[in-house]
Amino acid sequence: MASPATVAVAYDCLFPYSTGGGERQYRAFADEMGARGLDVEYLTAVQWDGDIPSERNFRIVPVSRRLSLYGADGVRRIPAALAYAAGLFRSLGRSRGRYDAVIVSGLPIFNVYAARLALLGTRTRVVVDYLEVWHRRQWVEYSGLITGTIAWLLQRGAIAITPLATCHSQLSATRLRREGLRRAPLVSPGLIDGAVDAAPTAPASQPPYVLYAGRHIPDKRVESLPAAVAEARTTIPDLRLTVLGTGPTSARILVDDAELDALMHGALALINPSRREGYGLVVVEANAHGTPVVLVADEGNAATELIDEGVNGVVAPSTSPTDLARAIRAVAHGGDDLRRSARAWYDTAVGTRTIRRTVEGILSALQLSTAPAPRTTKEDTP
Structure with a gap:
């Protein structure tokens, strides 16, 4: 042999x-x-x-x-x-x-x-x-x-x-x-x-929050999120922002895998304003939990190729507070139907x-x- x-x-x-x-x-x-x-x-x-x-x-x-x-x-x-x-x-x-x-x-x-x-x-x-x-x-x-x-x-x-x-x-x-x-x-x-071991799709937690999980470096543009959430609160008054990750611009936040899964599962949306991504695995991971994703259009952001608009997320045209807030509101308006379609997108993707x-x-x-x-x-x- x-x-x-x-x-x-x-x-x-x-x-x-x-x-x-x-x-x-x-x-x-x-x-x-x-x-x-x-x-x-x-x-x-x-x-x-x-x-x-x-x-x-x-x-x-x-x-x-x-x-x-x-x-x-x-x-x-x-x-x-x-x-x-x-x-x-x-x-x-x-x-x-x-x-x-x-x-x-x-x-x-x-x-x-x-x-x-x-x-x-x-x-x-x-x-x-x-x-x-x-x-x-x-x-x-x-x-x-x-x-x-x-x-x-x-x-x-x-x-x-x-x-x-x-x-x-x-x-x-x-x-x-x-x-x-x-x-x-x-x-x-x-x-x-491999398949993400996620619980069945459930409504977003209350009060609602958007989640960022990633490195804190200039290309990720984490600093754009507070103003965007503040803008979105004009119509979603109890909206919160949860930021996880590490990087030179922040102190380290320690969260174990179980807690990250729980946060991902309950988020209204995972929001990632990065200007560049080579693939965007975070989209897949969020959709496995039935959580839609908000991304930002940019010439270096390949993650947007994974978004079917209105099916598993929304792509904002820029990181301006108005554009990001509009995308967050679109996810909120999509409600449980959007969460189910995001999970369905994942169930198809995990086989292909x-x-x-x-x-x-x-x-x-x-x-x-x-x-x-x-x-x-x-x-x-x-």
């Missing part, structure tokens, strides 16, 4: 030792491929104390020391990105020819150069997964004129040397082609990682927009056969 294909997933963070959309996505990639019978290694930075943790479906391979990824302003630190890329280069160089394929995150962009250089001349297939693709102005706004321009040029170079690109929105697919990708990217159907289907597409593009192994369930976990 032929040996299973060996695949590496490369990202500097690993859920649950660090949290975020990318961390959860790449862990889910590794779990899903391992469950399909592939031999999977996860190449990451140290984020734990003591021995390397053991996982059921993949092996954790530390390629760099513990890193401080973000500065006080919430921006990725270049020294940390370079340190991980250097570690990735060394690890892949030592194991040249051992992997059938390497799936590497395109953020930070140095990862792409490290993987391509280390594997030059081998038969290892390289897949670059682009969580987001920024145009030059976004890079400049994020990192300043000089650093931002250099980062944009590095991104263009990385895209030019990408043999197979994957992404998770039409926005990213369009930008990849505009920034120089030579062949059409593989656009995933979605990133839902999944990590499993995304991994199937990647493995098919790589022409890697699998021998399905028994799938891990919550009941199997010791």
